[in-house]
Amino acid sequence: MTYPRPPFNNPAADTIIRSSDGIDYRVRSGIVAEASPIFSDMFEIPLPDHSGVVDSQDFMDGKPVVAVQEDSVTLDRLLRLCYPTVDPILPELQDVRTVLAAALKYEMEESVALMKEALLGFVDTQPLAVWATACELRLEAEAKIAARVLVGADIPIDAPPELQNVTAGAYYRLVKFHRAGGVVGEGFKFCEPDPEDVPEPKSALSRIKSFTYQPRPFADIVCRSADGQDYQTHKIILSTASPLLRDRIHALAAHSSSSELPVLLLDIPGNPLGMLLEICYPVEHDLGALPIHDTLVAISCARRLDMKVPFTLLMDSATVSSAEMTAPLATYLLASRLGLSELVKEVLDFLCMDPYTYGCIPEMEFSPALPYHRLLVTRRASTAIVSEITSTLGKSRITTTRGTSDRAANAGCSGSGAAAGMPIGGDPWLRKILERTAEELRSPKQDDHQCLPDMHKTLQESLDRKVWCGTCEGNLRIVFQIDKLQADVSQALYDNNAKLGALHI
Template sequence: MSQLPAPTFALAPFDNPAADVVLRCRDGVHFRVRSAILLEASPVFAELLAALPCGGATDIQEGPTFEGMPMVVIAEDSDAIDPLLRLCYPTADPVLVDLKDIRPVLAAAIKYQMEEASAVLKKMLLSFLEEQPLRVWAYACLLHLEEEARAAASALLGKELPTKGPEEFHEVSAGDYYRLTKFLRSKGAVEESFTFLKAGSAAAEPPPSKSSTAKPWHCTRELGFTSLPYADIICRSSDGQEFRAHRITLLLASPLLRDGITALCPEAVSGPPPPDALPVLQMGVEGVFLGPLLDMCYAERPPSVYEWHSIYGIVGMMVAARHFGFADILLRLRCGPYLILADRQPLLGYLLAAQLRFPDIAKSRASEMRHDVYESYGYHPEMERTPAHAYHHLLMHRRRSRVLVAAQAAKVGRPAPPPASDTKIQTMAGLRSADGHPWVQGVVRAYADKLGDADTTRDLYRIQPDYEQLLSDSLANKIWCQRCEHNVRLLTDTRHAWKKIRDELFRNDLAFESGGAL
């Protein structure tokens, strides 16, 4: 067997030459250990050691060895194995001062089924409950520890979650975070079958991936690519489908493809290649996405992607369009079929945009969602594949929006106090009142209620005040004094004059078109 690189040795007591087996970590550190201790501490190591040949007694070796001793190559780093072995050896227990230090050690203890070490490490994990319950919950989820996750969630009851989540939220799933939210909102009164680590719903449609060959995306018909004559290049998908296209069309659609096409198709001296010898451009994307994507490169073709009923297919095309630099196609997909489908499934549209790193799209989707995301949209299986930070960020954003709307709505109809120098109260139609005319009070109260109920940005646009109508209504309700009424009528007449001029010009334009001058 070829000699391994010069080893690095672990610190005592794992440098004892009297040991009978060597553990080689991923970072190249060698631990000389006693097999008897490993056999007692771990049934997994017991199986591994039982499968190793005995060293030194024969010239034939059937596995890696070191200094005549059998060697077990393990996937963990020495930073995790050193404290784990110290928990098994008759030495002082290691001191782990940060949650980050506990995680890899406890993960290794669970992997190698070291029950005693796992119990000690779980106690260390829970010792951080008082100061960092949210991070303890996150690590419990990452390590699949149901009891510890429940203990941490219970410690969070009555506490407000921070606006900025811990960095572990990039690893914990949004599904785990949804279940935590459910537990906290119900104040711990959840059903008996409730668990933190298992979703209660069936798996969702799988997200688009380059390696998958399945086609779970539903559409009214198979969307593909219609070949046109005089093709001069073949675009081959990752699953072997071939699409005959035109170099100039691809280059116009994406400058990023220039180098690949140029390398395949140097300037020919004797004209275009024969049809049976067209150059092949490997695209690295599944045909289910590549076909309709290439179809969209040809401007005269109708966008058949609108017939795709699954948002997964559209998002798959968007990922491919971004990869190839099809900027115009990406914009068309985003503003067309994606927008339509995301409006039907707001939470899923946001989760996919956040998961596949479309931050601007995720931001725009978040602003269109209702304030109470948990109650309004509930659970979606795609949460299990989305990082918790995306869902947490959405919840915090909508919560802040709700607070801002409520604060501003509460100020409507409450005028600021007049300056100290003002001793006279303004009058409105002879009514001496700092609160305004009763009709105005009614309008303001009704509008304040509408503002308080506004749940999305679109709601705000729908309830935008119609000041022209308000002025007309105020004249009809006789709320102005004689001088003010005259001024208000002048303002409304200005608006009416603008509308009359607009309408006359529009009718004149129609007469020009119908007169056959063009």
């Protein structure tokens, strides 16, 4: 058995505090009660008479036992902050977080102040991790201090593990704070949503509530959900839909002797189970009108039950919803949270260049910040790549042979200027298309592009406008430059999306 270090092994102590891993700390209750009103209240709870009782859950060596949820390492450090002894050394941010969380839980005012100071000791080297820790513990003042350290430079690319413990909504507000240079209103909070940030719902699709299972006659089996909902269905339908369920039904039949319908217990919540069972039947369903959250939860459950047809149908529905721009960011966040890596990769193509422009959608408040951070960092890299590609616009020079230059000069076209080393000239109409293409490719709302030029249509229109002459190859080069610009940017964005998608495998 492991014993605590002094002073928590003193037989003269009057109370025992037991850690979650079973270590007994003998303490003087008066010291701990002065440090924590929560412990003070616990010590005052009447205990049953222990006369004649040797040892029990509530008593040991005649002393009352108070069990807590903290492990022995955290409890030892917390109690040393209360006792007149040397304070513990906490070398890692994670060490500070666990002790600070416990101090806040037990309302230990002095210990909280000491741990807040220790937390801010990491702010210069780990500002993003300190911010996330402060948000997790709802410490707005400390979160703002860490956020101000981040102002003036890009938010770090490397994601600390602490981002898994805060919401994407809080991270959105960090980005808002960062882009505002730290200049925000007095009521600004990271841990609470601002109604002004919530976008207006799109009405492109009229969404319905999740449909429910429709009972059918001649049922021969009951599917019971994790929350106790029963669905009378048919073995042949289940066996066809899932080899896993087929095997479960065969095993159930081997042990069933009752005249009642056999019951198949499934560790799936009732609502998604009902949806999946309904989809298994060969009737039409309007899956595209389902709320995206319900769709993705059903996809996750279909994978667990190895229901291939419902999984495929729901995946297609979720992808179409993203393609129609009804909920691409919500789909990305929810798919990331549910581990649907295939859908994450699909939806990346429909997300705009700067996801911040979607606003703070409701799904952000219950999705972890890490996928949103990765998305913003990847899109930031994409923006830099696009900027670099499009920044070369107009800097190219056309080099032609002397014969071509002479012919162009004799024809009186602008190609002679380009041949002499001047920047590309060309027809003003084509030049305008090139500049508009570059501008739209740099747009933060790249998902809204509707007018990027079709090269075949552009070439045909250029012929109709009679912009060509036999030697005016500069105009043709501009057309090819437009095509290459789009191709280069598309390839760069595809490569960057592939990097982000790989993180979800």
